[in-house]
Amino acid sequence: MRYKLIKEINPNYTAQEQVLTNRGIDITEIKHYLNTTDKDINAPECFGEDRLKSAAAALIQTISADKNALVVVDCDCDGYTSSAILINYLHDLFPAWVDNHLKYFMHEGKAHGLSDVMDYIFDRDFSLIILPDSSSNDYDYHARLKMAGMQTIILDHHEADKISEDAIVINNQLSDYPNKFLSGAGVVYQFCKYLDKILGKDIADNYLDLVALGLTGDMMSLRSIETKHLITKGFKTENLQNPFVYGMFTKNSFSLGSHITPMGAAFYIVPLVNAIVRSGTLDEMELTFKSMLKHEAFKMILSNKRGHKPGEEERVIDQALRTVTNVKNRQTRAQDAGMDMLETMIKENNMMEHKVLLFLLKPGQLDANIAGLVANKLMAKYQRPVCVLTKVEVENPNIQLTSNPPQPFFDVYYRGSARGYSKSGVESFRDICLETGCVEYAQGHANAFGISIPAQYVEDFIAKTDIALANMETEPLYYVDYIFKGVDVSGDKILDIAFLSDLWGQDIDESLICIEDLKITKSNLTLMSPDKKPTLKITLPNKLALIKFGSSQEEYDSLLTDGYIKMNVIGKCNANEWAGNVNPQLLIEDWEITGQSKYDF
Helix, strand or coil: CEEEECCCCCCCCCHHHHHHHHCCCCHHHHHHHHCCCHHHCCCHHHHCHHHHHHHHHHHHHHHHCCCCEEEEECCCHHHHHHHHHHHHHHHHHCHHHHHHHEEEEECCCCCCCCCCCHHHHHCCCCCEEEEECCCCCCHHHHHHHHHCCCEEEEEECCCCCCCCCCCEEEEHHHCCCCCCCCCHHHHHHHHHHHHHHHHCCCCHHHHHHHHHHHHHHCCCCCCCHHHHHHHHHHCCHHHCCCHHHHHHHHHCHHHHCCCCCHHHHHHHCHHHHHHHHHHCCHHHHHHHHHCCCHHHHCCEEECCCCCCCCCCEEEHHHHHHHHHHHHHHHHHHHHHHHHHHHHHHHHHCCHHHCCCEEEEECCCCCCHHHHHHHHHHHHHHHCCCEEEEEEEEEEEEEEECCCCCCEEEEEEEEEEEEECCHHHCCCCHHHHHHHCCCCCEEEECCCEEEEEEEHHHHHHHHHHHHHHCCCCCCCCEEEECEEEEHHHCCHHHHHHHHCCHHHCECCECCCEEEEEEEEECHHHEEEECCCCCCEEEEECCCCCEEEEECCCHHHHHHHCCCCEEEEEEEEEEEEEEECCEEEEEEEEEEEEEEEEECCCC
């Protein structure tokens, strides 16, 4: 078991200060970071007031003239919430126009932007196209829409080479907006704040729960004070006004607790929305999106509950909450089947001989929508980078003149999802792939990205990554905030760190601590619920409890001795509340036995 201090301990820092400075929060900003206010929300005008004025004018003119508009719903959690914020806002102000003149388009599958929407648009009569969370770089499509007499508003956060000349672009990456960690939901929220100003309204904050869910779903950095404040405020229980968000909160209250945290949303809400996008039918996608619209969520529709009576009805929101769970379960079954298939390939092809688990699949062997999920699970289990790729033939314009009749060439690629194993100490598997010179592209994040490898370069890619990763550790490296010696572990520090639990999320990783050379005797050990879900409890002389969920009778018996077991332990800090008392706990993440004595003198 490997572990390393994130930074040397500063004896002048409190435990909370040590943890937050370890995560990149300046010591002078910590008090502010822990106590953000609405003053931390930037003015919408930072996007550029001319652009905001143009977008507002285009929208208001369309509404005033009773012309038709289209919202294109991008296919991820941020896309759903971005579009839902805008439609909810407009329906609250202009219900008749929204009901009669505002349509929305949902992609079938994981398409983005305008590529699959143009036929739909040109077959109908639209004056305005609104693109939340997408399309900043769809320049050719913007030009086509403009030539056809349509205006385009883009409310986006993705990077692009330039500002389109044929669309009104509101984008924090293409402006002086100071927070680059604002997702599409945040950009739409700020546009609604601007509309509030010019229309004399104050309703944009009614959709902060959707803003928080969108920011979390798109993994925006919680190091940003504005982003952190919007998520914290949006997830406050009194601000849960959206039917879907509130419904997910109540349905998952056992797992989420008394309120939604960024980590809670990331584990128990966002994956269900993403499952709908990846594995749902178009009807299931539309049902889920409707449940985010206040004017649609409580309408009655025909029930599809098991055992329902003919003609029985239920609310959209109730059917949607059940559907997202069913689709997630369906996705999990497909994911598990994919795992079984690929693990068989690992054994049959001796794939562990190489540093990267590179799967070359035939079309249809694995649903492309779950390739990334399966790659994640394999990466975590086998503790090494993974590429799950499917064979793709791309037509080459060259002609095979020797054939009769002449036929085009087909270039063969393997394309799919790649995941790097960050705990191995490799900061960017994507950079390593690019440096091989064997890839057509590797696009995305450092350790989660899409990749394409020409078939003729596959063997070279394997050989070069074996060399580049020759010294890569396959045992996880835990970055810890503290290393304590034996029973000198501080319960007060553990409790202080545990009280930061509402902050854990993107770039504010949950804290881990290490206890070295901990001596355990049988008097320290208890096995709770041995017949149900065994939980091992180690109670130290200072009353600190170390808890290991998912233990077993066998594991408990292996630690019993007349002497002592010496171990190093990695754990997460937790506050255990019982009967009005709050006590520190360490939830064991990993351990290693480093020594044993038959007798303890």
